[in-house]
Amino acid sequence: MTKGNIASGKTTCLEYFSKTSDIEVLTEPVSKWRNVQGCNPLGLMYQDPSRWGLTLQTYVQLTMLDRHVLPMSTPVRMMERSIYSAKYIFAENLYKSGKMPEVDFAVLSEWFEWIIKNIAIPVDLIVYLQTSPQTCYERLKQRCREEEKVIPLEYLESIHNLYEDWLIHHKSFEVPAPVLVIPADHDLKKMLHQYEENREKILMAHC
Numbered sequence: 001m002t003k004g005n006i007a008s009g010k011t012t013c014l015e016y017f018s019k020t021s022d023i024e025v026l027t028e029p030v031s032k033w034r035n036v037q038g039c040n041p042l043g044l045m046y047q048d049p050s051r052w053g054l055t056l057q058t059y060v061q062l063t064m065l066d067r068h069v070l071p072m073s074t075p076v077r078m079m080e081r082s083i084y085s086a087k088y089i090f091a092e093n094l095y096k097s098g099k100m101p102e103v104d105f106a107v108l109s110e111w112f113e114w115i116i117k118n119i120a121i122p123v124d125l126i127v128y129l130q131t132s133p134q135t136c137y138e139r140l141k142q143r144c145r146e147e148e149k150v151i152p153l154e155y156l157e158s159i160h161n162l163y164e165d166w167l168i169h170h171k172s173f174e175v176p177a178p179v180l181v182i183p184a185d186h187d188l189k190k191m192l193h194q195y196e197e198n199r200e201k202i203l204m205a206h207c
C-alpha cells in the first residue's frame, strides 16, 4: 500500500510502477468520491465537514473495501491508501478537530471494526511517501483540484502529524505491515531514482 499526505505524490509513484509488467496498480477511486449518482461527497465534505464528513468517509470505506477484496490478477498489487488510512487518518482527523459528531464517529468506527474483524485485508508492505506539509501544499495548488481549493496548510499539517504518529512514532494505532519510508520532498527526477532504488524491496515484499 502506498500512503502519504494529500498531493504527496502517491498517484505519480503508482503511475511509474504501473509501467512494470506483473504489477497491478489500484489508484484511489477519487472520481467516485466526486461523483456518486450525480452527487459530490468530496466537495460537500470540504464545504461542510460536520454535515458531510460521515457521508464521505462511509463511501470511502465502501470503495476502499471494494478494492481490497478484488481478486488478484498479477503477482504484485500496489494500492493507493487503504481502509486503514481512511479510518486512522481522515476520520480520526475529522473527529479530533471537532468536525465529526461523536455519534457519526461511533457508527463509522463500528462499521470499520466489523470489517477488519470479518474480512481478510492482507497487506505485505506500507510504502510511506514522507513529505513536509509545505511541499504538499505547493503540489496541491499546482494540481488545482476544484474541491481542494479551500484546504489550508493547517489541514495538511494535521494529516501529516497523524501519519507520523501512526507509521513513524507508533503512538496511535496498530500498523498492519512493515513500513518502507521514502523521503518525498524531492523533484521528480530524484523521486524516480529513489523508486528504482527501492524497487526490489517493494516488489519482493510478498515473498
Ligand SMILES: Nc1ncnc2c1ncn2[C@@H]1O[C@H](COP(=O)(O)OP(=O)(O)O)[C@@H](O)[C@H]1O
Pocket: 004, 005, 006, 007, 008, 009, 010, 011, 012, 013, 139, 140, 142, 143, 184, 185, 186, 187, 188, 189, 191
Ligand atoms: N516529486 C514531485 N515534484 C514536483 N511535483 C510533483 C512530484 N510528484 C508529484 N508532483 C505533482 O504534484 C501533484 C500531486 O501529485 P499526485 O501524484 O497527484 O499526489 P497524490 O496522489 O499523493 O495526491 C501533481 O500535480 C503531480 O504532478
Ligand SMILES: Nc1ccn([C@H]2C[C@H](O)[C@@H](COP(=O)(O)O)O2)c(=O)n1
Pocket: 004, 005, 006, 007, 008, 010, 028, 030, 042, 056, 057, 060, 085, 086, 087, 090, 091, 148
Ligand atoms: N479517507 C479519505 C481519503 C481521501 N480524502 C480526500 C483527500 C483528498 O482531497 C482526496 C484524494 O486524496 P489524494 O489522493 O489526492 O491524496 O480525498 C478524504 O477526505 N478522506
